[in-house]
Amino acid sequence: MKNHTEIAEKLNGKSIIRAAGEALRGRANCRIGVERESLRCTASGELAETAHPETLGRKDDNPFFTADWAESQIELKTPPCESPLACHRFLETLTDIALRELAARHELLWPLSTPCLLPEPDRIACARFENAAENLRRRKLREKYPVEMLLLSGIHYNFSFDDGLLRRIAGDGELQAVREGCYLKTIRNLYRMLWFAVGLLGASPASAGDREIQVSIRNSPAGYRTLSSARLDYSSVRAYRESVDRCLKAGLIATEHELYTPIRLRFAGAATDDAPEIDRLELRIPDLNPFEKCGISPVDMEFLRLLFFHSLLTDETELEKFADDADAVAEYGFSPDQSRKAGKLLERLAETARNISVELPDVLEQAGKRLHHPQLSYARRIRETGERSPEWLRLAESYRDQALAEAWRLPGFDDLELSTQCIIREAIKGGISFEVISRADNILRLRKGTRCDYVVQGTKTSLDTYVTPLLMGNKVVSKQLLREHGLQTPAGIEFQPDSGNAAEAIRPFVGKTAVVKPVSTNYGIGISVFENPATEKQLLEAVRLAGRFDRHILIEEYCPGREFRFLVIAGRTFAVTHRRACHVVGDGVSTIRALIEQANRNPWRAPGHHRPLVTIVADEAMKQYLALQKLDLDSVIPAGQDVQLRRISNISAGGEACDATDIMPERFKRIAEQAAAAFNAVVCGVDIIIAEPLTSASACAVIEANFNPALLIHEFPAEGKPRPAARQILIALGLLDRKL
Amino acid sequence: MKNHTEIAEKLNGKSIIRAAGEALRGRANCRIGVERESLRCTASGELAETAHPETLGRKDDNPFFTADWAESQIELKTPPCESPLACHRFLETLTDIALRELAARHELLWPLSTPCLLPEPDRIACARFENAAENLRRRKLREKYPVEMLLLSGIHYNFSFDDGLLRRIAGDGELQAVREGCYLKTIRNLYRMLWFAVGLLGASPASAGDREIQVSIRNSPAGYRTLSSARLDYSSVRAYRESVDRCLKAGLIATEHELYTPIRLRFAGAATDDAPEIDRLELRIPDLNPFEKCGISPVDMEFLRLLFFHSLLTDETELEKFADDADAVAEYGFSPDQSRKAGKLLERLAETARNISVELPDVLEQAGKRLHHPQLSYARRIRETGERSPEWLRLAESYRDQALAEAWRLPGFDDLELSTQCIIREAIKGGISFEVISRADNILRLRKGTRCDYVVQGTKTSLDTYVTPLLMGNKVVSKQLLREHGLQTPAGIEFQPDSGNAAEAIRPFVGKTAVVKPVSTNYGIGISVFENPATEKQLLEAVRLAGRFDRHILIEEYCPGREFRFLVIAGRTFAVTHRRACHVVGDGVSTIRALIEQANRNPWRAPGHHRPLVTIVADEAMKQYLALQKLDLDSVIPAGQDVQLRRISNISAGGEACDATDIMPERFKRIAEQAAAAFNAVVCGVDIIIAEPLTSASACAVIEANFNPALLIHEFPAEGKPRPAARQILIALGLLDRKL
Known part of the structure; x- marks a missing residue:
């Protein structure tokens, strides 16, 4: 098929780099969204048996907070972000909000992928949704898998290439075919490096029956694995869908939802579309890194981006040489051979890093350190501390304390005014999608269902009319309106000292208590308050001070209180x-x-x-x-x-x-x-x-x-x-x- | 009656001046409102037979424009103003608006009190109102009086004392009684000076049968006089109402409306109140001064204020010495004796002028000139020109031309922005009451029926929300919203030259046509337009210029057209x-x-x-x-x-x-x-x-x-x-x- 060959040629390493060119180096060459699951635990490190926090909105439709399999298994979801750092900042915002809300009920986020202390299985509730199908699905999983496996938590890393980048690669070719080719090449290559990623990021060592899983139980055959990815065909979307259908028919999985492979193809639109378009890839292997408040470090998020781009830009024949056994690595860690191969792969990644934009330049240095010094690997550090050590609870508490220490701050939004950050915080808690459409002017756009509204500087909204602030902004008009509505206001007059009538204006206030202020400034600037009777000289001095901020001055009686x-x-x-x-x-x-x-x-x-x-x-x-x-x-x-x-x-x-x-x-x-x-x-x-x-x-x-x-x-x-x-x-x- | 004596004492000349004190000199010691009637005439000086202009709203309820007896007899009414000058400015605004609207239909305002060329009486229509009672009243008047008399036009000068002033006079006495006493003393004294006012202001000389009325036919026995004021008792409100009842019973007048005395007591609230409160006095004697666009000069309005205050402040026994025959003066002008007496009265007025605030200091000098040089009196000047001279039409045209020359300007409001003046003009035409609640900020409050709304700077209203202008005010956000709504906008980017990225930002535009502008300034300031391809140097220069007005700069493609x-x-x-x-x-x-x-x-x-x-x-x-x-x-x-x-x-x-x-x-x-x-x-x-x-x-x-x-x-x-x-x-x- 000519089209097929053409696309294969387009996607060979050298053509793709040439075609994509500058677009690879653009800051926003991809979109990254992360989902983080974690168990909620009590102050003593036991699984919380409370309901999902009401203050985090409805689990059914909050795009930021929901529950995974269990009611106590909270899930934090970032929207697609333009870079690893941006995504990590959003994740930190979600983490801090969750930690603060949980702190109010004396709960913590358990930092490990492996569960905290669990009660009797019958006291562990499935997450309760308003949607009955969701509840049914969870009950079925419970029948099929052990609870301990369902409670394993981790990170899902959703990745899509920037559309502009894909268009550049497509050139005058067919975009849909190029998009499909790119994602399929990427997923095939990613599978070839799965062992490498598991070895570097694995952080769930655990006993499984009589076996000691040294690196990552989640990624081992003892983990929550519904299907071997070997059963799926990634040569084309069509072939893929046929292979999924075969698994369904064989009863290996009950629904497509259950397709818990380490890397998943995710489609845009309905699953039943004739020619579904690939929307993104979902990498499900990262374990929770307990040494990070957010469960993953920004550098590891950058490392994963690099794996995706390396998969896109490297010829498959080349990467096939690096393929290895991920299951073995999850169980035993890198063998000396694998370790050497991983080192070489790091060198190749460095070449890719030079071709794309990299926000965190020490990304490979960090990975290399863990590779060459196994005692620094997450899994080893966890094993050394011990899965049941009180240290994990202490860490959980320290993350909570960090979140509480700057309770007003949302990471990634802290260039905005605090009132705008408060609105964002509440939008996130309430599951309202939002965009910062002007950072300089603090303009937020909020959407929920068909509603779309704007909030500027925290309090300026479409609830008020254009004239309301203009009336309030004029202190003289304000006082007139207040008096007309029967409200008591301090007696006073406005005048312009320039017109030379200052002495006359202040006369009624000489020897009395008074306040002198500019008509239209704010924050108490230029205001003088005389709680004791003022002399003419004092008042004139106050007028001079106020006059530095406005030509129009207001002198009023001082109201004690x-x-x-x-x-x-x-x-x-x-x-x-x-x-x-x-x-x-x-x-x-x-x-x-x-x-x-x-x-x-x-x-x-x-x-x-x-x-x-x-x-x-x-x-x-x-x-x-x-x-x-x-x-x-x-x-x-x-x-x-x-x-x-x-x-x-x-x-x-x-x-x-x-x-x-x-x-x-x-x-x-x-x-x-x-x-x-x-x-x-x-x-x-x-x-x-x-x-x-x-x-x-x-x-x-x-x-x-x-x-x-x-x-x-x-x-x-x-x-x-x-x-x-x-x-x-x-x-x-x-x-x-x-x-x- | 003790109360009566007490009040009489309070109101004697010296006590009243002492009690009122500073309040007399306050700028707003009274309220003045003026009604001006005028015939609408054609370009050839004939009575217009058209309907009242639709563009001046509904005659029934427009507080500024209505018709008097005839459809062609327009009436301009100012609201109560704080001074003669303020009132005259408002009258000029009404006059200019009327002249401009009439000019569009080739009509003029006839400048004399005596009518222009009239058609056959059956072609002269009574003013048509939606209110049937108004129409009936006019038809009854037509049956009772000759049409030429009903068409005589003039000025009604409505006068009230400032409430603060009356309160000062009342001191700790009863305000209502003092108010009544002040107004009744004033009207009695004004009647004593009626001859004097008619002689100085009369401007309607005319033939009446075989008699030549030399000064003011309106104020002569041949004028539109329904009742001799001698039949009314002004000693108390109660006595006054009894005397009016006697006239009604005797059939001298059909309704209280018809009480066309030279000076009228006007009451607040319903006429049937048990204890009605006097609201103002209405002086009906001024004829239209044809030498003034507005029919009355500011100085004559000040002169009348002086007469009111002189009446209030002078003992009645004293003014009784100056009483004389107004009918004779209206018919023949001042006799030599009357002229001498008028001279003395002017001297007394000068004393009063020193006790109150006077806006126009040459008020008595002007009156004195007309008194001592009879050839300068309005009536004499009219007689010398001749009632039927084409000069009156020429004057009418010149007033129209003056109004048209500065069609954008409203006298008395010309310190406001022109757009605010446009809104005021339309409010007046539509009969919407308004207040300028901030001149500095151009804030208008408009009321019609129960509606109350604000217009700021002509276009800022409650129709728009608080956020709408904030979104528009940010050029980058604006472009985003426009594009999201499928609208074409010039491609461009925003940048901050301070961040040192100017050269990078402008690069895509070098050698192309472009526009460089500050993000948030207006009026085209700091904008450079390159209709021909620009060099890098030119663009950087443009960035420097724009940077003087905003830290944020926008560079866009130039769209020709x-x-x-x-x-x-x-x-x-x-x-x-x-x-x-x-x-x-x-x-x-x-x-x-x-x-x-x-x-x-x-x-x-x-x-x-x-x-x-x-x-x-x-x-x-x-x-x-x-x-x-x-x-x-x-x-x-x-x-x-x-x-x-x-x-x-x-x-x-x-x-x-x-x-x-x-x-x-x-x-x-x-x-x-x-x-x-x-x-x-x-x-x-x-x-x-x-x-x-x-x-x-x-x-x-x-x-x-x-x-x-x-x-x-x-x-x-x-x-x-x-x-x-x-x-x-x-x-x-x-x-x-x-x-x-």
Whole structure:
């Protein structure tokens, strides 16, 4: 068949490299998606008998979290990513989210492929789905295979070549035929290197009856193997499908689902298509690497990419020379001969590495180390520790602690604003597909079913109209609308000092308490607060300061009391926090300067907006504020004494949020909701000053309404109960059910 | 009655001034609203027999435009304004709008109180309302009074004291009683000065049978007088209502509506209230001043305010000395004695003027001139010209021409952006009440019935969501969304030259046509267009230029063709314009420099954004562009030759808009609508480049979608048919009916 010969010629090593050319070196020459299974275990390392966490959405359709065979066998699935590193970062995000949710119920992820302590088999439940067929399938597997085998966990590495790359190889030839040829050549060659991959990545040594499997029980004949891959024909898609049909007819497998070969062809569209298109290859051999939080290292993900490309780019006659027995390697490890052959294969891989883009240049060096120093191999290290060592539980705990230490951070998304990361976290938990369509502008696109919506900077959504933020953004208009809705606001006037009327404007406030602020800036910048009666000179000085940020200045009466932020979403006050100005508590020996340094060592604090708290900076304003208290940075503070370091409590000025949702009288929550309604705002932060002591009868004044309210102060308060504000926004958007 | 005496004491001249104090000098010490009636006449000065203009909304409920007795007798009504000048500016806005709408049907506003040329009486129609009672009332008036009398037109001056001022006068006394006392004292005193006002403002001399009315037929016994004011009792509201009841019972008037006294008490709320509250006083004596476009000058409006305050602040015994016969003055003018008395009254007014705020300080000087030089009085000037002189038609034409010369401008609102002025114009025409709630930010609040909506900068409304403009504002995201919706966009990439990858980014474009632009700036700033293949050096230079405006740069293929702006509103392409770069046409003798100066003398051009076109500035870019054509600013251009002065056609760079709505093939209108739909945008300006020649099959590329599209280019194209875009926005908001 001419077509066949033509394609074979196109796919010989040299033509393919020539045709693909630059496309091989492009960053996104493939798509990689990973599935990681792990057993959930209790604090004492026993299999958790709880249900799959409700907070991780519906197992049936969450594309990120589901369960494998057992209810306690959680599965983390990344979407297709453009590179090993990108994929690993997504996997780390999923891992951290899972670890944090499990930590709340005192559970851990068991780090090994081989099971943790198991209860009586009848207490191990199959995963429960809403889809009855899924439940039936699991029950059938249970009848057919031992539970210990079904509980073996590992990594599935899904790989597809970039479409642009395949088109380049196809040139003016037929794309579908070239695609098929490429994937089939790759899978055939991959099988030739299976022994090599198992030997380098195997990490499930175990006893199987009277045999000691030294490297990988999952990849050994004692593993969960439904079918020998030898029974399948990879010469063409047609031949492949016929060989699968033969296995089905022979009753070797019940459904195609059960086709648990080490490498699987995966098709796009329905399995019954006449001419199904290969979508990707699924490599199922990697065991969980217990020395990695994510169960696999980025370098090993890069190593696997290299195996795929080496399979595509190398002539089959050439690679046939390297074929060997994977079963033997899984059981005994590399023989000295195999070890030498593996070394040569590494050299060939180095040639391929020069032809494609490689993100992690030490990929072959790492593999070589494990090859040449067997004591460094994962399997050997596990054997030496011992399968039943308490060390695995300690490792599981350390991964949990790592995830909790930076609870606000999503790896791979940490260049985005924290509020955007909160939305992504909730989208992942709720099984909402998302894309970051602008990293610079923090624009997310979220899809669930037929719904498609955007969230910008965490809180800007289609729930609000174009004019709502414009009305809120003008402090004078804001106050007018609030007053028209019957809400108390501080009396004040706007003026332009340029027009030379500053002295006249401030006159009514001389000798009174007052606040001077620029009309349209934010974060408390340029604001002066006079809690005690101000002199004309002080007020004029405050006007000059405010004037550096806006031509329009607002002078208002000062309302005594505590300022609270009310987060109103879709008409309801969802959370309330009080911001406390940055402060230190004395120990009787440290200076204020030293106490600040100590506070800044809190990992929650950093400069900028990438952690829940901001580094405390000892600036001129702080020195002046301390001077009012007859203190300076070198003062030593008596043990237990609390010293407030600034007048303003903004987070950006080192302030801290304290949740006050439960202590806030309902009356003020209703006032906040009315304030949001004055602007028809759906997502809105309302600042209200309430006179002390806080009772439902306290006097109050609405200071302003904010159109881009911080989520972080509610999600990660320095004190009090965290409130999942980002989740509430996704509920308001109709992307999540109110019921968890 | 003690209360009565107390109030009388409170209201004596000295106490009242002392009590009111500073409030008298406040800018907004009163509210003034004016109603102006005028006959609509044809180009030849005959009464228009057409219907009230449909474009000025429904007579029944438009608060700004209605008809008085006759269909041809238009009435312009300002809302209550804070000062004479503010009120006059609003009146001028109404006048200009009316003159422009009438000009479109070749009609004018007759400038005199006395009628223009009238047809046979049976061809003069009463104003037709949807409300049957209104029509019945007019028919009854026609039966009772001669048509010529009903057609007399004038000014009604509505006046109320500021509530704060009344509260100050009331002090701790009863506000309602003090309010009543103030208004009743004022009306009684005003009646004492009626002769004085008629003599100074009268402007309707006319023959009445065998008598020559020298000053004001409207204010003479031959005028439209239904009742002598002598029959009404102004001593208290109760006495007043009893006296009105007596007149009704005696059949002197048919309804309270017919109470056409020179000064009327107007009540708030229903007329049948037990204790009605006085809302304002209505002074009906001013005749139309034909020498003023608006029928009354700002100074005369200030003069009237002064009369009201003089009435409030002067003891009645004192003003009683100045009382005189208004009927005689209306018929014969001031006698020498009256003239002397008027002079003394002016001196007293000067004292009052010092106690209150006066916007127009020459108010008394102007009145004094007319008093002391009778040849300057309005009535005398009219008599000298002659009631039937063609001069009145010429004046009417000149007022129309003044209104048309700056068709984009609304007096009193000309500090706002032109697009906001367009919205205000359409709101007024449609009878939508509005407030400018922020002049600096161009925020309008519009109300009609129970609807309340906001329009910011002309096109930002609640029709669009918060995210739509954020998506459009990012050029890279924009292009992604457009492409995902199947629309053709120029191929290109975004990069940050700071990251040192400029050379790599531009490489694919070297030797090709290209456009280099900053990702997020506007108005064509920083954009370089290479219609001919560009060298690497040129592209790098363009990147440096663009980099001055944004860190993120976009380089795109250049799509040849003409760029059109499609204004899409609520899913439909409403208007299309093509922007033409600024250009001059030679005359064979003038240099380009001289031709530019000549073009800049067009009143449509000015620097900034306050006219439809922007001044052409001969800058470095222009010189370079001319040099490419082997021209410079001193080149003399042959007669008839058109020279393009710039590559870019932005209006801000002196470009001109040409309407292309009717020549645009439907296909591109649909493409523009799809582009708007890609962002869920309701108000959207879509820029599309279409290859020449323009046919429905031409190639095209969508350049971008704009969230704050200019309305002006459609409302006031330099060429082609104007398109009422602002009206369309109000229709989309549901504030106007689609049907005019």
